[in-house]
Amino acid sequence: MLIGGLALVAAALFAGAALYVSLAEHPARMTQSDDAALAQWKPSYARGKMMQASLALIGGLLAIWAWRLEGCGFWLAGGLLLLANWPVTLLAIKPVNDLLNAIAPGKADQGTRALLVTWGRRHAIRTALGLGATAAMLVALQFPHPD
Numbered sequence: 001m002l003i004g005g006l007a008l009v010a011a012a013l014f015a016g017a018a019l020y021v022s023l024a025e026h027p028a029r030m031t032q033s034d035d036a037a038l039a040q041w042k043p044s045y046a047r048g049k050m051m052q053a054s055l056a057l058i059g060g061l062l063a064i065w066a067w068r069l070e071g072c073g074f075w076l077a078g079g080l081l082l083l084a085n086w087p088v089t090l091l092a093i094k095p096v097n098d099l100l101n102a103i104a105p106g107k108a109d110q111g112t113r114a115l116l117v118t119w120g121r122r123h124a125i126r127t128a129l130g131l132g133a134t135a136a137m138l139v140a141l142q143f144p145h146p147d
Contacts, residue, residue, distance in 0.1 A: 004141060010082075017048065038112050056082050061079070081132045093122045
């Protein structure tokens with residue numbers, strides 16, 4: 001049960017951080033000028049990526065471990081949802097990140113804004129995956145073993 005509890009903590013931290021970005025930080029960023037929005041996005045993403053990547057990996061692996069120990073499929077579902085953030089990030093978000101990071105300070109324009117809008121929509125997928133993982137793990141705590 002301890003392993004599952006730790007997985008749930010990691011999933012909830014991931015989901016909470018992703019939800020904050022989707023509902024508060026990114027919308028606030030988008031009220032700024034193109035240059036200011038990009039200038040805020042760069043250090044914010046640089047700081048957040050290691051935290052979120054680690055939480056997704058650790059939480060996902062712990063949830064799969066809990067599934068192996070307890071046999072409850074909700075642990076597996078939660079772990080896979082959390083781990084799905086890795087391919088989503090690498091395949092859908094990283095190309096946008098690379099384009100945004102390549103824009104020099106003071107050179108942002110409407111194309112930059114369009115990329116930031118795209119980034120926000122794609123980040124919302126990560127938020128949904130984190131919330132789904134957290135929900136699955138909460139259910140797993142209610143049904144720890146399929147006896």
